Amino acid sequence: MAVALASGGGANLNKAQMLAFESHTKILGEEPSKSELLAMAEIANLVETTGARVCDLLKSQARNMQRENLTANELRIEQLSVRLMLPLGLAVLPAFVCLAVIPLMASMFGPK
Secondary structure, eight states, X not given: OHHHHHXXXXXXXXXXXXXXXXXXXXXXXXXXXXXXXXXXXXXXXXXXXXXXXXXXXXXXXXXXXXXXXXXXXXXXXXXXHHHTHHHIIIIIHHHHIIIIIHHHHHHHXXXX
């Protein structure tokens, strides 16, 4: 998205890539991922061969990457909700049985 914004502001593609790379490294403290760099290279190749508008291509690619990231995060959240039920089943419910159900049953069926 940063490359799209920089190129939409009038910078050529190479300058926009350099600015976005520097900003990403400065703000996040790490270089962009290989998938981001590969997507950028594919778009740059497409722009050079077809002459398509770089800004539109970059924005649509950024939206696709954001959608994939959101889907992956939603999947991780769903898996986490299942894992968070393990402590309930392994600790809380047995403790409830030992502290409440067994004494209640003992008092009901005990000596009369």
